[in-house]
Amino acid sequence: MIAETGHYALILALGVAIVQTLLPLLGARFRDPQLAAVAAPAAQMQFVLVAIAFIALMTAYVTSDFSVENVWRNSHSSKPLLYKISGVWGNHEGSMILWVLILTLFGAAVATFGSNLPRQLKANVLAVQGSIGAAFLLFIITTSNPFTRLVPAQFDGQGLNPVLQDPALAFHPPFLYTGYVGFSMAFSFAVAALIEGRIDAAWARWVRPWTLAAWMCLTLGIAMGSWWAYYELGWGGFWFWDPVENASFMPWLAGTALLHSALVMEKREALKVWTILLAIITFSLSLMGTFLVRSGVLTSVHAFAVDPARGIFILAIMGVFIGGALTLFAWRAPLLQQGGLFAPISREGALVFNNLLLTTACAAVFVGTLYPLALEALTGDKISVGPPFFNLTFAPLIVPLLIAVPFGPLLAWKRGDLLAAAQRLMAAACVALAAAILLLAFSRRGPWLAPLGIGLGIWLIMGALTEITYRVKLLQSAPAEAWRRLRNLPRAAYGTALAHSGLGLAVIGIVATTAWRSEAILAMKPGETADIAGYTLAFKGVAPRQGPNYRERVALFEVTRGGEAVTELTPSKREFNVERSATTEAGIHVSWRGDLYAVLGDQLKDGAYSVRLYFNPLVRLIWLGALVMFFGGAVSLSDRRLRVGAPKRAQAKVAQAAAGK
Amino acid sequence: MTRKQRRGVLIGGCLAVLGMAVGLVLFAMRDSIVFFYSPSEVTQMQIAPGQRFRLGGLVETGSVVRDEGTTIRFAVTDKAKTLPVTYTGVLPDLFREGQGVVAEGTLEPDGVFHADNVLAKHDENYMPPEVAKKLKAEGLWRGGGEAGSVN
Numbered sequence: 125m126i127a128e129t130g131h132y133a134l135i136l137a138l139g140v141a142i143v144q145t146l147l148p149l150l151g152a153r154f155r156d157p158q159l160a161a162v163a164a165p166a167a168q169m170q171f172v173l174v175a176i177a178f179i180a181l182m183t184a185y186v187t188s189d190f191s192v193e194n195v196w197r198n199s200h201s202s203k204p205l206l207y208k209i210s211g212v213w214g215n216h217e218g219s220m221i222l223w224v225l226i227l228t229l230f231g232a233a234v235a236t237f238g239s240n241l242p243r244q245l246k247a248n249v250l251a252v253q254g255s256i257g258a259a260f261l262l263f264i265i266t267t268s269n270p271f272t273r274l275v276p277a278q279f280d281g282q283g284l285n286p287v288l289q290d291p292a293l294a295f296h297p298p299f300l301y302t303g304y305v306g307f308s309m310a311f312s313f314a315v316a317a318l319i320e321g322r323i324d325a326a327w328a329r330w331v332r333p334w335t336l337a338a339w340m341c342l343t344l345g346i347a348m349g350s351w352w353a354y355y356e357l358g359w360g361g362f363w364f365w366d367p368v369e370n371a372s373f374m375p376w377l378a379g380t381a382l383l384h385s386a387l388v389m390e391k392r393e394a395l396k397v398w399t400i401l402l403a404i405i406t407f408s409l410s411l412m413g414t415f416l417v418r419s420g421v422l423t424s425v426h427a428f429a430v431d432p433a434r435g436i437f438i439l440a441i442m443g444v445f446i447g448g449a450l451t452l453f454a455w456r457a458p459l460l461q462q463g464g465l466f467a468p469i470s471r472e473g474a475l476v477f478n479n480l481l482l483t484t485a486c487a488a489v490f491v492g493t494l495y496p497l498a499l500e501a502l503t504g505d506k507i508s509v510g511p512p513f514f515n516l517t518f519a520p521l522i523v524p525l526l527i528a529v530p531f532g533p534l535l536a537w538k539r540g541d542l543l544a545a546a547q548r549l550m551a552a553a554c555v556a557l558a559a560a561i562l563l564l565a566f567s568r569r570g571p572w573l574a575p576l577g578i579g580l581g582i583w584l585i586m587g588a589l590t591e592i593t594y595r596v597k598l599l600q601s602a603p604a605e606a607w608r609r610l611r612n613l614p615r616a617a618y619g620t621a622l623a624h625s626g627l628g629l630a631v632i633g634i635v636a637t638t639a640w641r642s643e644a645i646l647a648m649k650p651g652e653t654a655d656i657a658g659y660t661l662a663f664k665g666v667a668p669r670q671g672p673n674y675r676e677r678v679a680l681f682e683v684t685r686g687g688e689a690v691t692e693l694t695p696s697k698r699e700f701n702v703e704r705s706a707t708t709e710a711g712i713h714v715s716w717r718g719d720l721y722a723v724l725g726d727q728l729k730d731g732a733y734s735v736r737l738y739f740n741p742l743v744r745l746i747w748l749g750a751l752v753m754f755f756g757g758a759v760s761l762s763d764r765r766l767r768v769g770a771p772k773r774a775q776a777k778v779a780q781a782a783a784g785k
Numbered sequence: 786m787t788r789k790q791r792r793g794v795l796i797g798g799c800l801a802v803l804g805m806a807v808g809l810v811l812f813a814m815r816d817s818i819v820f821f822y823s824p825s826e827v828t829q830m831q832i833a834p835g836q837r838f839r840l841g842g843l844v845e846t847g848s849v850v851r852d853e854g855t856t857i858r859f860a861v862t863d864k865a866k867t868l869p870v871t872y873t874g875v876l877p878d879l880f881r882e883g884q885g886v887v888a889e890g891t892l893e894p895d896g897v898f899h900a901d902n903v904l905a906k907h908d909e910n911y912m913p914p915e916v917a918k919k920l921k922a923e924g925l926w927r928g929g930g931e932a933g934s935v936n
Contacts, residue, residue: 358875468794480799484806491810505820508839512817517809521802645874647855697878706878725855725875734855736875 127192130180131271134221137173137228138261140166144231144254148247152319160243163250164235170257171225171232178212178225181270185212191277194218194270200283200702202673210294211284216418216434217270219297223414224260226298226305230334231257234309241330248316249309256308259441267434283702286674292352300345300372304410306338307379311407311449314400318452321459328390328399333761335386335403339379340757346372347750358708358723360738362637362746365514370493371413377486378406381479388475392464392537395472397457398479404453408446409486415442416493470540474532481525488517526580526631529624530587533617534594548594552586570639577635584628588621619760623753630749636742637718647732657739659720660684661693666724666733674698676709679724679733683713695724719743819889824866827892834894840868841887849882861886861898872900 144166151159184192185208188201198215199208213219231253238246264270287293313331317323349372354362363369382402388395415438466472492509499505530552534545560579567575593599595617596609642657650665664680681693693711700706713720718741725734821839822830832838840861848860856873859882870888880886880903888900 358878465788465791468791468798476795477798480802484802488806488810492813495814506822508819508821510817510819513813516813516817517806520809521806645855647853708878723875728855729851730853734875 126180126183127189127271127273130177130184131269133173133176133180134261134265134269134271137170137177137224138258138265140170140173141254141258141261144170145251145258148251148254151247152244157243160247163247163254164238166254167228167231167235167250170254171228174221174225174228174257174261177271178221181218181221182209182212185209188281190279190281191274192270193272193274196274196278196281198281198284200281200673202702203284203289204672206291206294207284207289210288213297214284214288215270217264217268219301220260220264220268220418221270222298223301223305224257224264226301227253227257227260227308230306230309238330242326244320245313245316245327248319249312252312252315253308256312256445259444263434263437263441267437281702283673283700286698286700286705286707287356290352290356292348293356296345296348296352298345299341299348303338303340303342303345303379304372304375304413306334306341307375307382307403307407307410309334309338310382310403311445314403315449315452317400317460318449318456321456323396323400323460325390325393328386331403332383332386332390335379335383336757336761339376339383340754340761342372342376342379343750343757344754346376347747347754351747354743355710355712356707358710358736360641360643360710360721360723360736360740362634362743365492365511367493367496368417370489370514371416374486374489374493375406375409375413377482377489378402378409381482381486382406384475384478384482388472392466392472394462394464394466395476395479396460396462400457400460401453402479402483404446404449405483408442408449409490411438411442411445415439464538466537467539469535469542471532471535471537473540474528474535477528478525478532481521485518485521485525488521489514492517523580526584526627529584529627530590533591533620533624549587549590552583552590555586556580556583567640574635574639577639578632581628581630581632581635584631585625588625588628592617592621615763616760619756619758619763622756622759624756626749626752626754626756628749629745629752633742633745633747633749637740637746640741642737642739644737646735646737647728648735649730649732654735654737656737657718657720657741658685659690659739661722661737663733663735666727669696671698673702674700677724679711679722679735681711681722683720693720693722695722697724714744717741821887823863824861824868825863827868827898828866832892835891837889837891839887839889840870840898840900841885842868844880844882844884844886846882861888868898869896870898870900872903874901874903876903 144163147166148160148163151157151162181194183189184195185199186205188195188199188208190196190199194215194217198218199211203211207214211218213222231250234241234246234249234253238249241249310331313327313334317327346369349369350362353364354360382399385395385399385402389399415435418434418438464472492513496507496509499507530549531542531545534540534548535542556579559582560575563575563578564572592610592613595613596606598606601609644654644656646654648654648663650663653660653662655661660683662682662684664682666677666679669676669678676696676698678694678696681695683690683693691713693713695711696709698707698709708723711722711724718739721738721740723736725736727733819837819839821841822832824840824842827840842861842863845860845862845867848858850858852858854873855875856871857876858869858871860867860869862868870890872888872890887904888898889902889904890898890900892898
């Protein structure tokens with residue numbers, strides 16, 4: 125009964141979404157405000173209906189209702205509760221419902237909190253949002269219905285892929301999807317602006333918080349995925365330039381660019397056409413990410429669906445939305461008036477530079493990700509484009525940007541003074557260079573570029589600090605005065621500084637762990653010891669253990685450093701009875717130096733085990749950096765100007781207009 | 786600066802960055818692309834020793850031999866031709882005889898494929914789509930529709 129309720133709610137939601145798409149557009153056509161006003165309640169209704177469907181599916185999972193095929197395929201009664209819940213989105217059908225749930229949540233949020241939006245803009249935005257919802261609901265209902273019954277019902281399920289039974293991965297998809305789908309708001313606003321042929325600074329004020337929220341979630345989602353791959357897959361790497369990773373990374377790059385260009389639009393009314401285009405591109409890349417990951421054209425853990433009909437359906441959705449939006453752009457963009465002029469050396473100029481390099485780097489990743497697919501489709505040759513390609517193309521494009529980042533906030537709008545900015549950054553540059561030179565002198569191994577990379581990370585952090593100290597005039601004024609300024613500084617300024625220093629932290633982590641990582645692959649017998657990066661690991665043996673839904677063999681390593689006991693590492697190999705498959709659990713010791721990482725391999729013929737040991741210096745900084753970026757976004761989002769600025773101004777305008785009459 | 790000059794700077798900057806990106810992509814494409822071959826293709830083609838490629842197929846049943854240390858020898862087959870492979874390191878969890886595997890490395894003059902990376906995906910029924918496609922093309926496909934599913 126619950127499954128049927130969910131299915132019914134989905135079909136109703138599709139109907140509501142179609143109404144939400146058509147009536148506001150008709151309302152705009154015939155200038156009927158009542159038709160346009162249908163959009164808001166429709167968006168709320170659509171969210172409620174999809175939420176009912178989602179809760180129905182979740183109920184089926186939690187109660188282990190194996191008469192539902194989707195539950196039978198992806199769950200098992202012995203699974204811990206957390207993974208019964210996360211199993212809802214651990215499969216194709218459920219994850220698509222989650223996708224649409226988040227989409228409708230954003231639509232409902234605009235309908236509910238957007239009472240200050242111009243009426244026509246709001247109706248158009250909700251209409252576009254409704255059309256995306258309608259397309260994906262149609263996709264779910266026709267090709268990926270999660271509520272299909274199984275006759276006869278099964279006694280127990282087939283279980284969830286063991287590598288997915290993991291806390292970080294339980295939350296990775298919701299965050300990632302919130303990021304992907306959050307960009308749909310920017311898309312809907314862009315298309316609505318094109319339909320109206322009008323766009324102003326208030327538009328950017330409306331778009332920026334949504335884009336920022338989406339960007340934050342995407343940052344966190346990508347970081348979680350990377351963290352999971354690091355400790356769960358047993359390779360000790362944090363990023364593989366895998367097409368699936370790239371699929372989430374490209375919208376992030378484009379979204380980061382959008383965040384910065386929206387800033388120019390909001391403050392200076394410049395880059396209007398470009399911001400619109402970027403909003404369309406960012407969501408198009410999100411759609412493409414969904415397509416690549418869900419259609420099964422790529423080989424990966426994510427490739428749930430191999431049904432070609434699904435791939436073609438998503439491809440069609442992509443074609444309609446991307447093609448439609450770009451056509452509309454080509455037709456209507458010339459109508460948009462160009463805004464403020466600026467000199468090449470200015471805050472605007474710096475943000476253009478940011479956009480240029482981010483989008484170019486994104487294009488390089490795009491080529492590397494899609495070239496193999498295109499080549500196979502055209503010639504039948506199968507190739508893979510691996511990390512060397514991306515390191516060679518992405519790094520040279522992103523390094524100039526990283527060098528330029530601290531300059532941006534120190535340049536004035538309209539016309540900046542590069543020399544003055546450089547003088548203010550002198551201290552930061554000295555610290556960064558000194559660190560690089562010291563490292564260069566003392567590091568005995570690793571590439572010579574690595575100390576410069578660390579210096580770059582320190583430059584970013586020091587540059588962010590410089591901006592704050594400059595703005596509060598820390599050194600030129602009395603401490604009390606500086607403190608007052610510090611408190612009065614807009615939160616957006618702190619957000620920028622936090623996000624940029626988070627980037628610096630991540631750069632340091634990436635460079636350090638890539639350049640100075642130690643690795644050893646050994647055959648060890650119980651009683652033997654191994655040395656790595658100053659640690660000594662004594663292998664004590666392997667013992668069996670029983671987990672909630674698996675059996676495992678656990679190895680015990682006693683770790684010492686300079687004769688002193690540090691910790692015990694217990695890497696294991698788990699055999700999942702239900703799914704009949706195995707996973708590797710790495711043993712990881714975290715310290716301020718880095719991670720000591722041990723993986724247990726197979727048993728060899730003479731009683732030895734193959735063992736893989738890594739030492740990853742400063743690797744945690746990568747995820748810490750992402751977390752700092754996330755909080756930077758959150759601080760910026762809490763800025764009063766961002767929250768209440770736009771409505772205040774709109775109301776003031778209305779009041780003025782009323783007074784004028 | 787006039788409006789025209791400003792636009793000139795902007796367009797010039799864009800072209801410079803784009804040109805650099807195109808150059809980098811073309812340069813990287815030449816050196817860092819890895820082709821995927823089946824054992825049959827490897828035997829037909831002249832592959833220079835030292836050229837990196839990916840070898841895909843099934844791990845031949847009964848072929849896995851563990852040498853001393855962590856070196857493992859096995860054979861990859863597409864049911865028509867078979868190629869010996871040697872690999873030093875820890876194999877993925879789902880490396881099994883009779884299952885699909887993709888190995889990356891070089892073919893050495895002794896006719897043995899020296900892999901430095903072995904991929905086997907996380908599923909009992911999993912077969913790399915490349916392998917499934919090749920087996921289908923060669924009429925040796927026996928699996929059902931299950932083969933690409935990973936969950």
